[in-house]
Amino acid sequence: MIKYLAADSIRNEKLPESQKLPVVTTAKESPIFELEGSFFTFPYKDEQTRTVCLKRVIFRSTNVFGRGTTVVRVECACRHCLPNQCNWQGKELVLKLTFPSETRVSESMFIDRCKELAQGEHAWVLKHLPDIYWSFDIPFRDGLPQDNFKKGFEDGDEMRVMRGTIQEELKALSSLKTAKECTQVFCDIIQCHHWVRKCAQIFHRDVSEGNFMVRERYGKKYGVLNDWDLAIWLNNERDGPTSLIRSGTRPYMAHEQQSVHWKGPHRYRHDLESIFYVMLLLACLYSDPNEKVPHLEDKEFRFEEWHRKDDEFLRDKKSSVVHAAAFGPPVSPFFIGFLLWLTELQDHLYMGFTGLGTHIKQAAKQEARQPNKLPTFDVETLGGHLSCEQIAMILHMFNNEQLTTHGLEWQKILEGLSRNQ
Numbered sequence: 571m572i573k574y575l576a577a578d579s580i581r582n583e584k585l586p587e588s589q590k591l592p593v594v595t596t597a598k599e600s601p602i603f604e605l606e607g608s609f610f611t612f613p614y615k616d617e618q619t620r621t622v623c624l625k626r627v628i629f630r631s632t633n634v635f636g637r638g639t640t641v642v643r644v645e646c647a648c649r650h651c652l653p654n655q656c657n658w659q660g661k662e663l664v665l666k667l668t669f670p671s672e673t674r675v676s677e678s679m680f681i682d683r684c685k686e687l688a689q690g691e692h693a694w695v696l697k698h699l700p701d702i703y704w705s706f707d708i709p710f711r712d713g714l715p716q717d718n719f720k721k722g723f724e725d726g727d728e729m730r731v732m733r734g735t736i737q738e739e740l741k742a743l744s745s746l747k748t749a750k751e752c753t754q755v756f757c758d759i760i761q762c763h764h765w766v767r768k769c770a771q772i773f774h775r776d777v778s779e780g781n782f783m784v785r786e787r788y789g790k791k792y793g794v795l796n797d798w799d800l801a802i803w804l805n806n807e808r809d810g811p812t813s814l815i816r817s818g819t820r821p822y823m824a825h826e827q828q829s830v831h832w833k834g835p836h837r838y839r840h841d842l843e844s845i846f847y848v849m850l851l852l853a854c855l856y857s858d859p860n861e862k863v864p865h866l867e868d869k870e871f872r873f874e875e876w877h878r879k880d881d882e883f884l885r886d887k888k889s890s891v892v893h894a895a896a897f898g899p900p901v902s903p904f905f906i907g908f909l910l911w912l913t914e915l916q917d918h919l920y921m922g923f924t925g926l927g928t929h930i931k932q933a934a935k936q937e938a939r940q941p942n943k944l945p946t947f948d949v950e951t952l953g954g955h956l957s958c959e960q961i962a963m964i965l966h967m968f969n970n971e972q973l974t975t976h977g978l979e980w981q982k983i984l985e986g987l988s989r990n991q
């Protein structure tokens with residue numbers, strides 16, 4: 571069994587005093603990574619440790635429930651870091667640190683399960699999942715500032731661990747050059763998200779722009795659904811209390827989840843609604859994947875505020891988007907091809923929520939008259955308006971060009987569609 575290091579022993583004792591890493595005191599303000607060029611040592615196989623050299627901080631979260639994520643570029647610091655002698659040599663590595671509750675299933679377990687299942691006709695999905703090389707937990711020893719540390723989180727009663735993974739570095743959406751590349755990346759990610767839920771029984775639950783990543787292999791670009799820290803096993807109690815709290819990244823959460831009174835469950839269609847917001851904000855706030863629109867003229871769609879405002883504001887704005895009978899967002903010229911997707915998706919949200927509203931009214935009337943004969947409504951897909959089939963139908967075409975589809979299931983859906991047309 572691996573003997574884990576306590577959190578304070580991440581300081582490398584061999585380093586000069588000036589380069590020692592400070593002890594973590596709070597999750598969000600962790601000063602750990604201020605020292606570029608420092609070393610970070612963590613537990614590895616067979617009671618060994620391994621060390622990486624810290625490079626640039628790539629990401630530090632401020633707006634995520636239940637975590638305080640930091641991603642930093644690293645290089646292997648082993649003594650003989652040569653090809654054929656080190657399994658990390660030549661790889662572009664990042665160290666990701668999170669501070670989940672100790673009962674939370676680690677991201678690497680979800681990805682390992684997917685890898686087991688990604689055989690034969692399912693092998694395509696591997697191109698769209700992160701590659702995790704190593705994962706470790708560092709518990710907080712008695713007497714360390716666990717109490718201070720817990721205060722930074724919404725669910726302050728749970729014991730936390732420092733969890734690290736060494737992963738392949740992926741590129742952000744800003745690395746994309748053409749609208750076609752963007753749409754294929756979205757299509758890849760949506761199919762990956764669906765496969766993982768259907769075939770591996772894992773539900774991602776944190777669809778956001780920052781988790782849509784790009785992998786480049788031999789000049790080809792693939793959409794990767796990253797960051798499985800908030801995922802859960804479907805129909806399984808193994809996840810502990812964190813599976814019950816609201817999950818997601820605020821500007822992209824489904825509007826129902828923006829209510830503090832929301833009790834769940836988190837459904838597939840909530841992640842589809844989040845995908846819609848990722849597309850909407852990207853297409854309206856950016857003049858291309860790498861550049862923000864400098865002056866937003868349209869006062870009605872002040873999407874830049876979505877990154878700053880609270881739940882109440884967002885619930886109100888998103889609610890008016892999904893309930894709009896006419897919808898024409900100010901998409902920038904680069905993303906004009908997204909307009910059809912966005913209006914179609916909004917139309918499905920609109921029809922779904924209108925149907926839900928009508929159903930609730932009818933059910934209330936019926937309750938008074940014949941309580942044993944209540945009308946039914948598929949809340950999971952909002953009366954069939956937000957299902958995998960509907961999404962496949964909306965997304966498979968872009969500017970009259972067919973996008974690449976993966977897996978037999980999507981291909982069957984699309985074949986069925988073309989037969990019916």
Ligand SMILES: [Zn+2]
Pocket residue numbers: 646647648649650651652656657658659
């Ligand atoms: Zn090495």
